[in-house]
Amino acid sequence: MTALVAIAVVGLGTYMSRAVFILALANRRIPDPILVALQFVAPAVLSALVVALLINEDGSVGIGLPELSAFAVGALVAYRTRNHIYTLAAGMGVFWVFRALI
């Protein structure tokens, strides 16, 4: 039930962020300082999420050699190929290999 609430609220918020200029403010421009800040939202929050998803119950962060290696290789493959499928395959592959070795 709480999951449905969260999903519905984020859904509504997402719709509003997509609709705001189309429906309501068609003749307005986004003020420049906000436009500058908006472009940093995706990199900042996605990288914060990467870390947040690895936080353990006790507040420690579960980043060891397997995770770091997987991120490094995944980042390199994403940079070279711009392809999410290759990135996922390379990252998970490295993660599994390191986990098996350690």
Added chain:
Amino acid sequence: MSWDRAVVKQAIADALPLYVPAIPFALIIGLAVVDSGMNHFVGWSSAWLIFGGAAQLTVISLLGAGTALIAAITAGLVVNARHVMYSAAVAPAFQGQPRWMQWIGPYVLIDQLFALSSLRLDNDPKTFRTYYLAAGATFWTLWQTSVAAGLFIGPVIPDSWSLEFAVPILFIGLIVIGVDRFPKLVAALAGAGVTYLFAGLPNRAGLLVGAAVGVLAGTIAERLR
């Protein structure tokens, strides 16, 4: 309303290759729903209620990891805040559209449709509308189907594969592809670093601190250039 078939065909032909990179996201969202323990139908509903892979994955994996409701909602909303830019960018092409189009259009304004439609802002209103709706419907249908497919694949994959780790890897891919300038790199590094420092905060609230500092750091880096 008559549809211009050539435009519809072109829209579908343009949409299909752009959709391919989204397939792993859809499948991992399905897996994350299974992993989170939430009701499968509720999890799948995110595909049509949110219709945005990164935000869906954020909300579902955070809730599954026991994050507080408010923090999960805030994170999901922040992830999707970039759509405000898309909305502003395509708004001129919606000026001459009927009101129903102005209401339906935003619902399908995902990254891929933004990329496609921003190349056609100067089309006549009817052609733009046909192209936009045909491409949007294509993405929408494929997305609902592939997230559902992930739900069916999810239970079959053994826990020992630790596929929940696919979520941060996919985000790393999004970050790397999105970071095209130095200030964005600063934003990403600050976001990760500060979240790490505040990892001890309850309910993963460090995520919000990290995201806020990341945006601030990127803005400052931009100013200093």
